[in-house]
Amino acid sequence: MTTNPDVIIIGAGGGGPVVAKELGELGLQVLVLDAGPWYGNKKWPKPNESRGEKASDSADDLDVTLYRDQLTRLENDMNDTVTGKFRWGAADRRRAPWFRNIPDQALLWQNAGIGGTTLHYYGNCPRPYPDSINNKWPISYETLIPYFEKVEATLPVEFAPITAKEELFYYGAEKAGFSLHATLDVTSPGYRPQPNAILPPNEHLMDPSYSLEELSHMEGCTLSGHCEQGCPYGPTTEKIAKRSTNVSYVPLALKTGNVSFRPNTYVTKVLTEEDESKGVRAVGVQIRDTWTGEVEELRAGVVVMAAGCVETPRLWLNSDLPENSWVGRGLTNHYMDAVTGTFDENDLKEILGTSTIDPFVGHTSGARLDYPGIGMIESLGNSPGLSAQFLFGFSHAGYDSLNNSNPNEGLWEKRGRIVGPKLKKAMSGYRKTLTLLIITEDDVQFQNRVELDPFIKDEHGHVPIVTYTPSKRDEEKRNELVKIATEMLRQAGAKEMIRSDLPPNLYIHLESTMRMGFVVDSSCEAYQVKRLYIADNSVHYNSIGGVNPTLTTQALATRTAELLADKYF
Numbered sequence: 001m002t003t004n005p006d007v008i009i010i011g012a013g014g015g016g017p018v019v020a021k022e023l024g025e026l027g028l029q030v031l032v033l034d035a036g037p038w039y040g041n042k043k044w045p046k047p048n049e050s051r052g053e054k055a056s057d058s059a060d061d062l063d064v065t066l067y068r069d070q071l072t073r074l075e076n077d078m079n080d081t082v083t084g085k086f087r088w089g090a091a092d093r094r095r096a097p098w099f100r101n102i103p104d105q106a107l108l109w110q111n112a113g114i115g116g117t118t119l120h121y122y123g124n125c126p127r128p129y130p131d132s133i134n135n136k137w138p139i140s141y142e143t144l145i146p147y148f149e150k151v152e153a154t155l156p157v158e159f160a161p162i163t164a165k166e167e168l169f170y171y172g173a174e175k176a177g178f179s180l181h182a183t184l185d186v187t188s189p190g191y192r193p194q195p196n197a198i199l200p201p202n203e204h205l206m207d208p209s210y211s212l213e214e215l216s217h218m219e220g221c222t223l224s225g226h227c228e229q230g231c232p233y234g235p236t237t238e239k240i241a242k243r244s245t246n247v248s249y250v251p252l253a254l255k256t257g258n259v260s261f262r263p264n265t266y267v268t269k270v271l272t273e274e275d276e277s278k279g280v281r282a283v284g285v286q287i288r289d290t291w292t293g294e295v296e297e298l299r300a301g302v303v304v305m306a307a308g309c310v311e312t313p314r315l316w317l318n319s320d321l322p323e324n325s326w327v328g329r330g331l332t333n334h335y336m337d338a339v340t341g342t343f344d345e346n347d348l349k350e351i352l353g354t355s356t357i358d359p360f361v362g363h364t365s366g367a368r369l370d371y372p373g374i375g376m377i378e379s380l381g382n383s384p385g386l387s388a389q390f391l392f393g394f395s396h397a398g399y400d401s402l403n404n405s406n407p408n409e410g411l412w413e414k415r416g417r418i419v420g421p422k423l424k425k426a427m428s429g430y431r432k433t434l435t436l437l438i439i440t441e442d443d444v445q446f447q448n449r450v451e452l453d454p455f456i457k458d459e460h461g462h463v464p465i466v467t468y469t470p471s472k473r474d475e476e477k478r479n480e481l482v483k484i485a486t487e488m489l490r491q492a493g494a495k496e497m498i499r500s501d502l503p504p505n506l507y508i509h510l511e512s513t514m515r516m517g518f519v520v521d522s523s524c525e526a527y528q529v530k531r532l533y534i535a536d537n538s539v540h541y542n543s544i545g546g547v548n549p550t551l552t553t554q555a556l557a558t559r560t561a562e563l564l565a566d567k568y569f
Contacts, residue, residue: 013116036112
């Protein structure tokens with residue numbers, strides 16, 4: 001393990017391993033700390049049952065067989081937010097998850113562990129809309145293009161293949177009057193395949209001489225639809241189909257010989273020093289071992305916070321760093337909704353040549369409709385359990401049976417939670433459904449925030465309170481996208497429509513709590529604490545047009561690593 005690092009990175013999710021890989025290639029000694037477990041590493045053969053070793057600094061420790069065994073593909077085992085392997089909590093699943101105070105009906109769906117929330121993300125990696133960056137951010141869209149290109153080549157990012165749900169999506173989009181985009185840099189409405197960090201389909205996928213088990217050990221996507229609960233498919237760790245950072249950037253960082261990763265390590269404080277000439281500067285961190293409770297201090301020349309939009313401001317505030325009124329403020333969340341259409345078998349045969357859509361086949365989200373200035377719409381192919389839970393059981397509109405007095409403007413037949421016989425009927429038609437996810441370009445509002453609960457502490461300090469309320473303009477934009485999605489489904493031939501009417505507190509695309517130009521400068525170094533950088537979604541100036549945020553974060557992290565090294569090393 002690196003004992004005297006040049007740089008300590010807090011968090012091994014979407015941004016931290018990117019910085020680690022870039023700095024390691026430049027010859028810097030880097031230590032990456034993460035609070036959760038490490039799946040698929042020989043030093044932690046039973047990561048949920050015992051402490052294992054302290055750290056890993058070799059790609060030889062990665063074991064794809066172990067990884068495949070630990071990612072069971074069972075929905076509840078992987079995704080349960082209380083006991084699942086993918087949760088915000090300690091590696092020891094017998095313990096409760098770490099608490100966040102969220103006053104409203106909410107789901108904050110994040111992971112702790114090497115790979116972070118990229119372990120269960122859909123792999124969606126579109127670029128932000130240029131108009132959401134230019135003349136708004138302190139840097140231009142053109143400045144970011146070389147970094148987009150580098151990340152797209154490193155992961156790599158590929159356009160999603162077409163399965164039945166993508167074909168039906170495109171059919172509905174064309175019928176609704178939209179045209180195909182042939183660009184990564186979108187400035188007008190249109191549809192296109194989703195740019196995903198998922199390898200192209202296995203070339204033997206349709207060859208009957210190979211079994212499903214044999215195919216799962218080969219290179220390439222199996223189109224099995226397990227994106228949200230981890231992808232265990234590939235011949236080696238580095239060739240796993242879905243390019244979560246634990247199988248993409250982490251191996252590349254380890255191969256530099258200059259980077260160590262330490263899981264099960266919760267950072268509780270950023271350490272600083274102050275003198276008259278240099279001001280406040282970061283010098284290290286205080287950490288707590290999540291298995292033993294042991295507390296220690298680690299020192300480094302530079303500290304990078306990459307703990308995410310909730311934990312990064314929480315850590316700043318718990319560390320008593322200089323006061324800044326924008327720390328934790330300006331939270332955006334891509335105010336979401338979903339519309340599900342159920343189709344008739346005969347119509348599907350005429351359009352697709354098959355009687356089912358089978359939304360579980362292919363990438364979880366493989367097609368998109370871009371609408372700069374409002375947001376975006378994408379196909380959603382969750383597995384059955386998650387579909388029943390999130391699409392039909394999670395709504396702030398109450399039960400559909402209580403909404404009968406509202407004719408819903410003739411747009412959909414049901415709205416809100418579906419239970420009992422209605423839920424059984426909806427799920428019995430699951431294989432003939434197409435769901436469109438609405439993702440809104442929500443506004444930055446000062447009152448949407450992450451702050452400390454003054455009364456509740458856990459073993460790591462005061463817990464965060466997360467507060468988010470969309471603006472009236474956000475509501476209007478979301479409703480406009482819902483109408484467009486409904487029209488696409490109707491034009492494609494859907495016979496029955498169910499609007500989920502999701503609550504605003506479905507926290508998946510969190511951004512903007514440590515905004516560039518307010519908390520950090522254009523290199524993502526904190527204005528008030530030198531040698532302290534941030535490399536996660538929190539530095540985004542806004543909600544980047546409603547686009548999935550991972551590629552933007554990773555491009556910024558690549559740029560930040562370059563600027564950090566130039567300035568201090």
